[in-house]
Amino acid sequence: MEMTSVTASVLASGPEIIIILGACAVLMLSLLPGPGPVRWLAGLSLLMIALAAGMSWGLAGHAQTVYSGMFTVDPFSTFLKMVLYLGTALTILMSGGYLATERVVRGEYYALLLCALAGAMIMVSGTDLVIIYVGLELQALSVYVLVGFLKTHGRSNEAALKYVILGAFSSGLLLFGLSLFYGLAGTTQLQELQMALAAQDISSPLLVLAALFLVAGLLFKLGAVPFHMWVPDIYEGAPSPITGFMAAVGKAAAFAVVLRVLMLDLTALNPVWHAAVAAAAVLTLGLGSLAALVQENIKRMLAYSSVAHAGFLLLGLLAGGPGGLASVMLYLLIFTFMTLGLFAVVVLLNEGAERGEPIQAFAGLARTHALLAALALVFLFSLAGIPPTGGFFAKFYVLMALIEAGHAVLAVIAVLLSAVAAWFYLRIIMLMYTQAPAGPARIAVSGPMRLVLFAALAGTLATGILPAWFLGWAQAAAAAGFG
Amino acid sequence: MSGLPVLSILILLPAAGALAVPFLRGNGLVRRFTLGVLFADFLLAAAILAAFDPTTAEMQFREAQLWVPALDMGYRLGLDGISVWFVLLTTLLGWICVLASWRAIAERVKEFMTCLLAIQAMMVGVFCALDLVLFYVLWEVMLVPMYLIIGIWGGGNRIYAAFKFFLYTLAGSLLFLVGLLALYFAGGRTFDMLALMDAEYPFRLQVWVFLAFLVAFAVKVPMVPVHTWLPDAHVQAPTAGSIILAGVLLKMGAYGFLRFSLPMLPDASLYLAPLMIALSASAIVYGGLLALAQTDIKKLIAYSSVSHMGFVTLGLFTFQQNGMSGAVIQMFNHGITTGALFLFVGLIYERTHSREIAAYGGMIKAVPIFGVLFAAFLLASMAVPGTNGFIGEILVLAGTFGVSGWAGTAGVLGALIGAAYLLGLYRQVLLGPVKIPAGSVMQDLRRRELACALPLLLFVFWFGLYPKPFLAILQPSLDHLMTQITQSDEAATEGLAWK
Numbered sequence: 001m002e003m004t005s006v007t008a009s010v011l012a013s014g015p016e017i018i019i020i021l022g023a024c025a026v027l028m029l030s031l032l033p034g035p036g037p038v039r040w041l042a043g044l045s046l047l048m049i050a051l052a053a054g055m056s057w058g059l060a061g062h063a064q065t066v067y068s069g070m071f072t073v074d075p076f077s078t079f080l081k082m083v084l085y086l087g088t089a090l091t092i093l094m095s096g097g098y099l100a101t102e103r104v105v106r107g108e109y110y111a112l113l114l115c116a117l118a119g120a121m122i123m124v125s126g127t128d129l130v131i132i133y134v135g136l137e138l139q140a141l142s143v144y145v146l147v148g149f150l151k152t153h154g155r156s157n158e159a160a161l162k163y164v165i166l167g168a169f170s171s172g173l174l175l176f177g178l179s180l181f182y183g184l185a186g187t188t189q190l191q192e193l194q195m196a197l198a199a200q201d202i203s204s205p206l207l208v209l210a211a212l213f214l215v216a217g218l219l220f221k222l223g224a225v226p227f228h229m230w231v232p233d234i235y236e237g238a239p240s241p242i243t244g245f246m247a248a249v250g251k252a253a254a255f256a257v258v259l260r261v262l263m264l265d266l267t268a269l270n271p272v273w274h275a276a277v278a279a280a281a282v283l284t285l286g287l288g289s290l291a292a293l294v295q296e297n298i299k300r301m302l303a304y305s306s307v308a309h310a311g312f313l314l315l316g317l318l319a320g321g322p323g324g325l326a327s328v329m330l331y332l333l334i335f336t337f338m339t340l341g342l343f344a345v346v347v348l349l350n351e352g353a354e355r356g357e358p359i360q361a362f363a364g365l366a367r368t369h370a371l372l373a374a375l376a377l378v379f380l381f382s383l384a385g386i387p388p389t390g391g392f393f394a395k396f397y398v399l400m401a402l403i404e405a406g407h408a409v410l411a412v413i414a415v416l417l418s419a420v421a422a423w424f425y426l427r428i429i430m431l432m433y434t435q436a437p438a439g440p441a442r443i444a445v446s447g448p449m450r451l452v453l454f455a456a457l458a459g460t461l462a463t464g465i466l467p468a469w470f471l472g473w474a475q476a477a478a479a480a481g482f483g
Numbered sequence: 484m485s486g487l488p489v490l491s492i493l494i495l496l497p498a499a500g501a502l503a504v505p506f507l508r509g510n511g512l513v514r515r516f517t518l519g520v521l522f523a524d525f526l527l528a529a530a531i532l533a534a535f536d537p538t539t540a541e542m543q544f545r546e547a548q549l550w551v552p553a554l555d556m557g558y559r560l561g562l563d564g565i566s567v568w569f570v571l572l573t574t575l576l577g578w579i580c581v582l583a584s585w586r587a588i589a590e591r592v593k594e595f596m597t598c599l600l601a602i603q604a605m606m607v608g609v610f611c612a613l614d615l616v617l618f619y620v621l622w623e624v625m626l627v628p629m630y631l632i633i634g635i636w637g638g639g640n641r642i643y644a645a646f647k648f649f650l651y652t653l654a655g656s657l658l659f660l661v662g663l664l665a666l667y668f669a670g671g672r673t674f675d676m677l678a679l680m681d682a683e684y685p686f687r688l689q690v691w692v693f694l695a696f697l698v699a700f701a702v703k704v705p706m707v708p709v710h711t712w713l714p715d716a717h718v719q720a721p722t723a724g725s726i727i728l729a730g731v732l733l734k735m736g737a738y739g740f741l742r743f744s745l746p747m748l749p750d751a752s753l754y755l756a757p758l759m760i761a762l763s764a765s766a767i768v769y770g771g772l773l774a775l776a777q778t779d780i781k782k783l784i785a786y787s788s789v790s791h792m793g794f795v796t797l798g799l800f801t802f803q804q805n806g807m808s809g810a811v812i813q814m815f816n817h818g819i820t821t822g823a824l825f826l827f828v829g830l831i832y833e834r835t836h837s838r839e840i841a842a843y844g845g846m847i848k849a850v851p852i853f854g855v856l857f858a859a860f861l862l863a864s865m866a867v868p869g870t871n872g873f874i875g876e877i878l879v880l881a882g883t884f885g886v887s888g889w890a891g892t893a894g895v896l897g898a899l900i901g902a903a904y905l906l907g908l909y910r911q912v913l914l915g916p917v918k919i920p921a922g923s924v925m926q927d928l929r930r931r932e933l934a935c936a937l938p939l940l941l942f943v944f945w946f947g948l949y950p951k952p953f954l955a956i957l958q959p960s961l962d963h964l965m966t967q968i969t970q971s972d973e974a975a976t977e978g979l980a981w982k
Binding site: 381386387388392396399400403404408411412415416418419422423426430433434467468471472475 | 552657661668
């Protein structure tokens, strides 16, 4: 009996184990002398991700909670893990060229990425606040190092330091809330906690305090207003592929925790956070959209745009119910495609991190590289939410969930701010199509980069033109989550 | 019918053309190819019109495929007696736009023609769509090629104009999206427009949705006070862009009222009719006064559009047989005449690079064919009897006087102001001593340019002298619309109390 439950637990966490073993292997192999092996490490990392994805797919049919109720494999976690695999794989593919330009070709880069992925996967599957915290720290610590990976660049170091300090602060908030919950209910396991909370008076000051700390810590990780300050600085300083990784994978993992904790398990807390999160969502959307208007650095602009998207995702959370859950999940998938696609273009336009990434780098791209400009056009229109791209359908489905839940006012605010946000995406399109080229430089698009661009384009268009399959998958996963 | 998915072919033909153009070599080939595709599309539209059954108000040539079954979202197409005319208008102006850009667009011809083909597919799709989401998607994605047409090939201040156009329309259409989602949940969780038309909605919901739709459609029409994007967009757009904007895009706002607001939200439409009539009447007069003050030919015609489209919305919200037929006729006519006027402004500008009214004079003497044709379109725009403009305006005015004396008076006043600025333009540019801007040559029309103008002239006189076939096809659909509105009787008494 004992033995079988241990075997089941190990099997269910197989994908995580594969990724962690992969990280160890990559770390070991990176110690081999010479530049030769490093080239193969990216391939090895991708292979490990493919294996983990295959295993997750295989496990998808058997929903189970293992490790004494601390870890679960359910359709919800499977869906989001697929998003994480996708985001990490695209990041790895776009990193090779970037690392070579910046002269930091080192094997541990891939090991750290795999560790971050493992952390994110544990966040997605954890059903115990302590396990979720462990996953979160594993992911955060790996990303701190990756953000500072350009050791000789001031910006990169500064960003890493800021991220460590602010990240530690937010972890502190989270831990404090967590310890209060443990004190109040005697457990950190989400299911038991919910049962204990349901029996208690929800308006007791200590419980409200605990909930507020928990929600504040989570909003910090999402980069939602008023805890968004770290986002632009760190997005700007980090190596571009890592910025993309944070925007796609980091965000998906953080939202997975928010969804599981607030929407699926601790539903008793709903009255405590609902109004606060509604205010935060509107402010996040508003501030992100407005602040992005005046940015001159592409990564800072994308940082604020990512804040705005987080606001939209929070609206899906507010909508609640299986519809709201499915809308957020679908949004995260689509966001991964379009944002990594655009980051791939940013990486290609990179002329050395020292000089920054001015928006002007896009000027005249349509004349010098028509195809690349057309791809960027699709990603930008998708981020702006213009049909028939995935970005439109993502927003459409969130709005649908909002209206179904009766939040018409929030829907109207959301669409008006989306119209504001369209401006800064259009601005880049105008730069590409109407300005004279900034320099005659030819951009060489390597094979892996082509693959990234193609995958992102295919995903962005497929989710927009034929969304039925993706929607069905998200809806089924969400419905299973609500049981 | 014959079983062929003709509407899909009509939409996919230019779409396929847009995909093929980037692979062609040489600007000449690109132009000829685009012209061929769009002309074939026009012939197909004409064939559809010929095969159209004028005895029924049913949707014809219907096609339906589920797109997202979980949300009952579908690829649903069909035409009735109203939309069939707009499909014809769109396809007619489509190939004329290619001819009008033959010389005017010399840079990035490939991209330009791709935009023209793409926007045609989307516009035809909008008029054929019988599914709310399909309609919305096409309606919004249409902004993209138009934005590029203005932003890349426009005049000096094109970037400002393109942004303004895009953001105005986007803000409006996003509210439309919220409204249509509200209808989806209230109307039984389907995006099938015909099913949504049959559903009943509570009065309060209708009013809110009507207001959300109003913003979207009013921006497109455009109605005062959200018309300010129009002069900028028109003045900066290349000729083909102006023709499409005036000829088709503005119609979509009014078409939205016809397709959504009136049949789906009849109670709210009746209740808010006074507001709509007041807005339309002020658009007619205010737009006319603005046009009167212009010194730039293109701007004058742009503001005249505001005034003329005011007649359309005025006619629609009279809920009179006359007024509504007049409104639809006016929509079609405005597309023909204003499209032609923008074409002529483009021809002048191509030759002299000036649009100042004061820089011209005596064109009838200098370039007789040009002068006479321009005069004919100006007179049609003025609604002189015998031209198409007359039928529409007179029917709208007749309908309006039936419900509101002062709105009718405003309409007559607007028509008089229209005569004033159009005759002013006519006198200055066409009559008097010959005058052209220094350093330019004024050539008469070439054969290619005549080929653009003559088909439009044909419609001007055909509808002016013998509008019966047009009305015959239109009538059953309009009657059907009238019954849809009057069926909701309890609110009718409430709403019409203002009379």
